Amino acid sequence: MKHVIIGAGAAGISAARTLRKQSAVDEIVMIATDRLAYSRCMLHKYIGGERDEKGISFVEEDFFESNRIRFCSDRTVTKIDTSNHQVCFADGVESYDKLLIATGAESFFPPIPGLKGAKNVFGLRDLVDARAIKSQGSKAKHVVVIGAGLVGLDVAYGLLEMGKKPTVVEMADTILSSNLDASAALTYQMKFEEAGCMFKLGCKVEGVLSDASGQVSAITLGDGSQLNCDLLVVASGVRPSIGWLADSGIVCERGVVVDNYLATNIANVYAAGDVTGLSESWPNAVEQGEVAAQNMLGMPNEYTDTFSLKNTIHFFGIPSLSVGRLNGKEGDVEESREDRKRYQKVILRDGIPVGVILQGDISRSGFWQQLIKNKVDVSGRSKDIWKVSFADSYGIEDNGEYKWLFD
Amino acid sequence: MRRIIIDADKCKGCKNCSMACIKAHKSSDATLAFADPQFESRNTILLNGEKKYKPLFCRHCDKPACATACMSGAMIKDPKTGHVIYDRDKCATCFMCVMSCPFGVLKPDRMTNTYVVKCDFCAEHGSEPSCVKLCPTKAITAKEVK
Numbered sequence: 139m140k141h142v143i144i145g146a147g148a149a150g151i152s153a154a155r156t157l158r159k160q161s162a163v164d165e166i167v168m169i170a171t172d173r174l175a176y177s178r179c180m181l182h183k184y185i186g187g188e189r190d191e192k193g194i195s196f197v198e199e200d201f202f203e204s205n206r207i208r209f210c211s212d213r214t215v216t217k218i219d220t221s222n223h224q225v226c227f228a229d230g231v232e233s234y235d236k237l238l239i240a241t242g243a244e245s246f247f248p249p250i251p252g253l254k255g256a257k258n259v260f261g262l263r264d265l266v267d268a269r270a271i272k273s274q275g276s277k278a279k280h281v282v283v284i285g286a287g288l289v290g291l292d293v294a295y296g297l298l299e300m301g302k303k304p305t306v307v308e309m310a311d312t313i314l315s316s317n318l319d320a321s322a323a324l325t326y327q328m329k330f331e332e333a334g335c336m337f338k339l340g341c342k343v344e345g346v347l348s349d350a351s352g353q354v355s356a357i358t359l360g361d362g363s364q365l366n367c368d369l370l371v372v373a374s375g376v377r378p379s380i381g382w383l384a385d386s387g388i389v390c391e392r393g394v395v396v397d398n399y400l401a402t403n404i405a406n407v408y409a410a411g412d413v414t415g416l417s418e419s420w421p422n423a424v425e426q427g428e429v430a431a432q433n434m435l436g437m438p439n440e441y442t443d444t445f446s447l448k449n450t451i452h453f454f455g456i457p458s459l460s461v462g463r464l465n466g467k468e469g470d471v472e473e474s475r476e477d478r479k480r481y482q483k484v485i486l487r488d489g490i491p492v493g494v495i496l497q498g499d500i501s502r503s504g505f506w507q508q509l510i511k512n513k514v515d516v517s518g519r520s521k522d523i524w525k526v527s528f529a530d531s532y533g534i535e536d537n538g539e540y541k542w543l544f545d
Numbered sequence: 546m547r548r549i550i551i552d553a554d555k556c557k558g559c560k561n562c563s564m565a566c567i568k569a570h571k572s573s574d575a576t577l578a579f580a581d582p583q584f585e586s587r588n589t590i591l592l593n594g595e596k597k598y599k600p601l602f603c604r605h606c607d608k609p610a611c612a613t614a615c616m617s618g619a620m621i622k623d624p625k626t627g628h629v630i631y632d633r634d635k636c637a638t639c640f641m642c643v644m645s646c647p648f649g650v651l652k653p654d655r656m657t658n659t660y661v662v663k664c665d666f667c668a669e670h671g672s673e674p675s676c677v678k679l680c681p682t683k684a685i686t687a688k689e690v691k
Contacts, residue, residue: 179639180616180637196617197618420614421645450643452638452639455658502643504644504645504647504650505647507647520594527591528591528601529593529599529601530593530594534551538604539604539606540647
């Protein structure tokens, strides 16, 4: 059996690992547009100089050799010929018995007048973006980042490490508005500002101006003001990478459409990770890669854990975690506490935790995801919500592992 | 693989296990003290609503959620020993592992938030867990499991 995996991110690598673990003899081919299997969650560390290209790899140095995987690096797949079981490049083909599409997502560039075609404008998704930001950033005088989500702040952080003083423009009134509430977000905003970053919040980008050579020169904002800009990074979210699948016959909506077994509408073609649009979370992508690989091997397995409202953030030595809802709705109960070093908030609905934000101290907090995901009623437990833990659901399997005992 | 098997009913909450863990992993010769933030135990003992002791130790899970969540390759399940090992140098301190441990065992280090405090099965002590050696009631024992 010959397995071909397109993409060497979280899902692709995890699928390859699973395939090799389950089958010593099957042929495995991985195709990637870059020459490395790197973690895009570490790209800002590369920009900031904390790590080199090798340092942002998330696999063992001999991963491809030791797992007997043929790694086709620097290769771009142009289309899939499903009737002939082939993936096509500009200059050749690769045949497959089972195919996994794990091409992830790509930066989304909003339809801002003047943005398209302007030079010195980048997203931050791939290593090639990070290389460009790093090299252009060293020369740039006025760096602007559009978007104050996690990626936008990653970019800003990397640029600050380079000694730059970027300006971050964001439509929402707070930074990290998809990850934190206003109070927790403000903590980071102040740290970024102390380090030299400027924010324009509640601000829409109206246009991008370029000079005679096509280089970005300024951006105009909703309030009529203008910001000088010679390097623009757009961090306005991502979209599944599916444009190249247009004529393949593989059904796509927001992403590649898959069933519970992560199979596409075409036989022997599977998809996993961000390209499915099911989530944008690393652990979910790894899990999907594993499940898809098992199905490719004829070991039926369903992907069930789709919960993805979870994230951690760590800037300036302050860790944060958020799971579920960030702000209470009408009828919710919010409990919070804070001191000099931490801020913690839990949102409950009818005694069931539906959201948690922890900042400053996230010690031994992993159980919150289980309580929220499994909708565990904690009202019968300790009156002090901060004393809730795994202890009240404590179970042990025959093999000594823990298990959650739900009421 | 070998795992620390827990019999919670035998636990008296003495925290010898935590002291043993601190001692096994401390690098300085300073006097041990629970109150000193530089000393952190990988294990702890929880108290449930009925005031029963529930020891919380890394299970080195068969399917470790911490390793699945790790985006740097720092947290991996060692195929030989079955233990989930952590490489501080590789770690990018995103702390997704902390969020993902279903039982809330993991934590960032208290003083600097620059690494994850994680059971290593006392690899530097012949993979004989120090906590097990010091438990007076045999609430924790290291056993071979499938």
